[in-house]
Structure formats: C-alpha cells, structure tokens
Amino acid sequence: MFNKKKEEINLLELTPVREKRFETGEDGLVTILIPKFKREFFQNLIPKNKSKDFKINFDELGTAVWNEIDGNKKVEDIVKELGVRLGEKIMPAEERITKFLTQLNSHKFISFKELHKSKN
Numbered sequence: 349m350f351n352k353k354k355e356e357i358n359l360l361e362l363t364p365v366r367e368k369r370f371e372t373g374e375d376g377l378v379t380i381l382i383p384k385f386k387r388e389f390f391q392n393l394i395p396k397n398k399s400k401d402f403k404i405n406f407d408e409l410g411t412a413v414w415n416e417i418d419g420n421k422k423v424e425d426i427v428k429e430l431g432v433r434l435g436e437k438i439m440p441a442e443e444r445i446t447k448f449l450t451q452l453n454s455h456k457f458i459s460f461k462e463l464h465k466s467k468n
Contacts, residue, residue, distance in 0.1 A: 359446050360424040362460040364417045364453075369401075378411040380404040380457055409438055413448055417458060423449060 369381040379399040385391050394400050404413060412434060416426040423446065431441035438444060450460045 357463075360427065360442070361422060362462050363419065363422050363428075363456045364449055365419045365461055365464075366414075366417050366457070367459050368457045370414070371409065372411075376411065378414045380406070384401070402408065409434070410448065412438075413445055419461070447457045 427442050
C-alpha cells in the first residue's frame with residue numbers, strides 16, 4: 349500500500365512555463381512582480397505612489413534563464429543554450445539551472461507543461 353514508487357520525473361525533459369508577471373529594467377535584468385494583495389479591493393487601498401507589487405530582482409544568470417523560458421523549450425535545451433552562451437559563468441550549467449528552476453517552481457513563478465497535463 350505505501351510501497352508504491354512515485355513516477356520518476358526527469359527535469360531535463362520538462363518544458364517550463366512562466367506563471368508570473370515581470371518587467372525588464374534599463375539594466376536588462378528581470379524583476380518578477382507579485383501582487384501584494386489578491387483582491388482588487390485591497391489593491392486599490394494602496395497609495396498611488398506605492399507599488400502594488402512585491403518585486404523580486406534577478407541577477408544576470410537568473411535573467412538569462414528566465415528569458416529562455418518561452419513555453420516551448422525543454423530544460424535540456426535551455427541548459428545547452430546557456431552553457432554555450434555563458435560558458436564558465438554558469439558552470440556547472442545543468443546543476444545550477446535545474447536547481448534554479450526547481451526553486452522557481454516551488455514558489456509558483458513557473459510551472460511545467462507536462463505536469464499540468466498529468467493533473468487534468
């Protein structure tokens with residue numbers, strides 16, 4: 349009963365999809381925007397000169413990974429492309445990128461197409 353093995357998932361074969369709004373600053377770095385309140389009523393209570401969003405700033409490598417997420421590329425393709433483009437800056441690319449994507453997924457900043465299909 350409790351001995352059922354969970355289906356093993358190879359992260360490299362999954363396709364990440366963005367789930368949050370974001371903006372790109374003048375410096376080219378990505379900032380994820382998370383609403384401070386879910387209900388519009390409370391959003392409207394925030395003064396006009398204050399941001400209605402929490403902002404999460406990515407560094408150069410986080411921005412590079414985020415920009416590669418287009419809903420079509422698999423993680424494996426993103427790893428290969430950034431490994432070539434950024435070289436030593438991102439090595440070990442597979443380990444760093446998969447760990448970063450796992451964190452993004454745990455915070456619901458991204459999801460994976462293939463995991464959505466299995467839930468429906």
